Amino acid sequence: MTQGRNSGRGTSGRGRGPLVAEKRQAGGPKRKPAKAPRRKPATRAKKGWSLFGRRKARAPRKRGVLGWLLMPFQIVLRAVWAVSWRIGVLVGLFLAGAVAYHYSKLPEYQALLDGRNQGSVTLLDRAGKTFAWRGDQFGGVVTADTVSPHLKNAIVATEDKRFYRHFGVSPRGIAGAVRINLSEGRGPLSGHGGSTITQQTAKLMCLGVQFDPTMWESEAAYESDCRQSSLWRKAKEAIFSMAMEAKYSKNEILSIYMNRAYMGGGAYGAEAAAQRFFGKSANQVNPPEAAMLAGLLTAPSTLAPTSNIERSRNRAATVLRLMEEQGYLTEQERQRAAANPAELSEAAAARAGGYFADWIMDTVPGFLGDQTTEDVVIRTTLDQRLQQAAEDAVNYVFENKVREGSKAQAAVVVMSADGAVRAMVGGRKVRASGVFNRVTQAKRQTGSAFKPFVYAAALELGYSPYDRVLDAEYCLDIPGSGPWCPQNYTRKHYGEITLTRALRDSLNVPAVKVSEAVGRDNVRHVAGEFGIESDLADGPSLALGASESTLLEMTGAYAGILNGGSSVTPYGVDALTLVGDSEPLMGASGGMGERVIRPAAAQELIWMMEKVIAEGTGRRAQIPGWQAAGKSGTTSAAKDAWFVGFTADYVAGVWMGYDDNTPLTGVTGGGLPADIWRETMVRVHEGLEPQPLPMKAPEPIAVPEPQPQQQRRNNGGGLGREIERTLNGVLRDIFGN
Template identity: 65%
Template sequence: MGSKGRRTPPLVAERRYPAKKAGAKKRAPTRRKSTGTKRRRTRRSGNAVTRFFGGLFRWILRLVWRIGSRLALMGAVVVGLAVFYFYVQLPPVSALLDGRNRGSVTLLDRSGQVFAWRGEQFGGQITAATVAPALKNAVIATEDRRFYSHFGISPRGVAGAIRINLSEGRGPLSGHGGSTITQQTAKLLCLGVAYDPAQWKSEAEYEADCRRTTLARKAKEAVYAMAMEAKYTKDEILTIYLNRAYLGAGARGFEAAAQRYFGKSANQVNASEAAMLAGLLKAPTTYAPTNNLERSRNRANLILGLMQDQGYLTAKQAAIAKANPAELSAAAESRSGGYFADWVMGAGPDFLTRTTTEDVIIRTTFDPRLQKAAEDALKDVFETKVKPGSKAEAAIVVMSADGAVRAMVGGRKTTIGGFNRATMALRQTGSAFKPFVYAAALDLGYTPNATVVDEPYTINVPGSGPYAPENYDRRFHGRVTLTEALQHSYNVPAVKVSESVGRENVRRIAADFGLDSDLALGPALALGASESTLIKMTGAYAGILNGGSSVTPYGLVELRLKGETEPLMGQEGGMGERVISERAARSLVYMMHRAVEAGTGQRAQLPGWQVAGKTGTTSAARDAWFIGFTADYVAGVWMGYDDNTPLSGVTGGGLPAEIWHETMARVHDGLTPRPLPMLVPDRRDTAPGQYPGETYSSGDGNGVERPRETGGDVAERILLEVLGAILGTGRGN
């Protein structure tokens, strides 16, 4: 009854979603549905092409990624294996510091100071920890500013180098390399390939191959560099680099270079010296301070600027370094002795000199002061007395009476070696040979005052016909003494004397004095038709000065291995056996003294000093000589053209004598004059040309009047010869 009048409520499902808030706008379901459908249909139908190519592009990218990632993984594995391959082969650091394939030769002068080097010099091991900080910083600032942050290669550096090369019109790998210090060290190690004489024709060819730049080689270099980075610390890599880098003038490593150029250790160089050394890395020969000091200093200033920019130097420190540029050591600055050093290198066996695998020390007879004297004299004469542009050459040798060579100039370019005209050039000797003609006569008993007739003279030479010598002035001078004949360099008397004493005697004496080249067979022997070198001629004159004993010019005193005290070879002097009697030698010194005092060699006179010497001029003036001596030194000068062109207006008594004078004036500066060891003949008014107790024969058919020794003189000479033979001092002492 209670529900009467009420309708039963309809069954309604429970609401699953909350009711909309009042006031919310209601969208017609049909409109929303139809609008969304229309938009979706428009998008699908309007972008079908785009969707196709977009999908294709995404598919290709996925494919490339899959392939690339796998290739990259494979490449990484290959590179890793390659790095590991080199890694296990790399030796300890200590085995890589000395990169030379041959040894070095250090040459010391007569006082024990270094004056030249040959071969590849290695100054000793240095490390990145002990080297001067300025040098370490200079190398890093110059070569690889990111050295301590990269893993052996620098992609940024390579990209920058390629960009620079292309912008400068070169190939991508030509010019700038963008190599790190590690890569440069790898190249210095030749990527682990050792020098094999059986494979390479020479070390130069091997090193050229090591420096080749190809894409494949750069890739191998990068792998090798990464192996080094894995094997060694950064400082160990830098240590290898500092010890192996080539820095010009035969110096391997910064220690050798610092010793070569500055005479100090690389551990002691200052900022300006460090910058100069680091600047050599770009082009060792071009920037070597011994080649062009100013250019080397300009390069060093650039390095100092880099060091300042990178914070290694303050502005004040850089300014001080630039204001006080590096100075060369005395030995490096002089750059002297190149010809001498090359000559001495030939005095020992090749396996201890030119091709040595050891470090060798050679003590020599070289005198830097005398060398400078000779070089300055030659330069002064050519600058003041030879016409500009002349191609004429000259050579000088200075030695002691025992053959110890003190100075040598092999050509006008005095700071370098090369073709040595003092030791290599065989030239006709001309009248410089005449003293040996008179030496033969004097040794046979002639005196300086013996006479000879200067007159027309003809010899019939079998197979050649008549030979008629002429004097230089084309005149004849009648009867003259031997002294006068040599003094004025008369040709006819020289030939007459040679024929009188016998050509074989002249040839023997000349050969015994060291003139052992092919001597002329005919009468022209007396006039110097034979050839010889300047050093042998100077050595022969030294034999006259020392009293008549032969001389072998020498420069090597002692050769030993570095670090050893006992020499492997040595020489104390160059004097050999007696050639002519001491009396003959002293008489010849007198005759040669007259040639300088009043004869053809007057331009060689040295005020306050007694000088003996002889001029020489060959046919057509192709060679001009002056060789002479004081009591202290013998010096020889040759002048001529390398191609045998005749000299214009030059004789031995002209420019060669002046070069000799300028040389010896400097050589004797500060020395006390000493008299020559000469025997002056006693002149008598009644019998000019005789020694006391001497009489003359009427002649020998060649117009030469020869004095006969008295009985006492003969007995004395025989006694001296017997005593000499018994005592082993040679005949005539």
């Protein structure tokens, strides 16, 4: 009973023993049960958090007085840190996403090498030599591996010396640029940008945004938008740059930059610039040339060597010093390059035919000219030797014969008898482009330079240079205006004189009488057929050059007289070809046209005009050893002065005056314009064998009888006999016997 109860207590926890007996060691001592290790009283742990979850608890630290004072700051810092790292994570994720987005949009780098929106136009002279460039010139693709190492090093040394070490953005560069801008009194983003080559390339690519004419008014507006310097724009630029760094190698980025950068003179890319300024490939440039090209990247238009060679050389000297400092050149190499600065090629130094090139661009269709998206080559009629002759002539006369301080302008054009323009000077500043061209754009009254067309109409009707006209006081009644009485320049009258003398001495009264005799419509017809397209006056002052015309038109009309009486269209384009094509898209843009007057009439007119230079108002235009024919012209109040003439080989025209129509002082067509014409033609004919003019002296007439004259007039072709018969009565009153 007792054992049963004890067993029950063990099982219930109430004193009952275990069901299994304890092991006992026979005869051995009883082992005391092991004591549990004594534990320190537990303290309540502080809970904390880490980036990856709950952090381990740590015992509180005892704070001293300083600790309690710093505790508020620690709380603030912990709060700031808690917010900052979360924002940092979000920004990092956003940045990574933005970079990845742009990365996915970037094409293969070869597609980015030619970044032009427009094509280029290369102008060749008659000998096939390049003399001018227009449009966005692109010489071809270069890479960091194929370009001259000097040019590659010069660009890196000048634009981004840490290019091969940064990830697309240079914090040090940006900080330095902000410091410089603030020290110079500008905004932090105004002036120096601290941009890396990668950022500059991103900007050249407009951050991947293509030109859309529906979004921008013009390409200029598009480019201006791409060049913004706002903080937001800089941030987008930095993201795009990092995407480029992830997509392309350093050398690929540098290649894109060297091909897309504008380098002045219309040249885009290193190859175009090297060809434009030095006449060689970009893989052949030496250290001084490479330094000059790299220096252009800062301000390509201002520093272009064709604008100011000394300024460009000074900038190149700075680039050479940077190359030495960064170990790309030794001191001796830098000194040698500085002592032998880059020289422009012959074509670049000449800057020939700026006015001529502008005229060519105006004459070709826009889609093949200033708006072309193709690369075009135009072979022109320009002769660079003759162009230099015309420029030198203008400079010589203005330096030696024009009073100091005069603002008078002058224009010169030289062409062949078929209208092929060989030289053009559109203003006193002989080497210019993109400015007002007085050869082609200025319409001015022609004065007595128009008179050869009056006598051309008379000769075509059968008159002889020996026919006579009475130079006496003469008035015409103009309906609505009253009487009009022309006067000779000398204010004198010379009685009965020949047509030859009337033209030789540029007498006004005889010219008006002949014009009225042959009919103003006939005079207008002859002048118009010879190429004067401007509106011609309706009144009797037509004979005195009251109409306006351009120098190009007048000179082309005189070329028609020289070539035997056929019309001429002045032209400058021989052939226009797309780069890569063998067949031209366009041929010659002008030349000789239909006959206007009989060859015999043209030969007699040339004979009359030769007397103008040999004996008359154009004596100052005489060329030693050469026959020359021409005509001077001076308008009312001497606002315009002309001299146009020719030899057997070339036709030249000269205009002189003020752009605002201020009267010239002491200048007539037979004065300074004749001097410029002579100086031009002497230089033009240098080294040529003198050739006689294609003129024919008329048979002398002892006593001009009315009946023989009438017979000659009726036998003249051209303008018709019926018109002549209606004028017989007027002719008898004017010419007498």
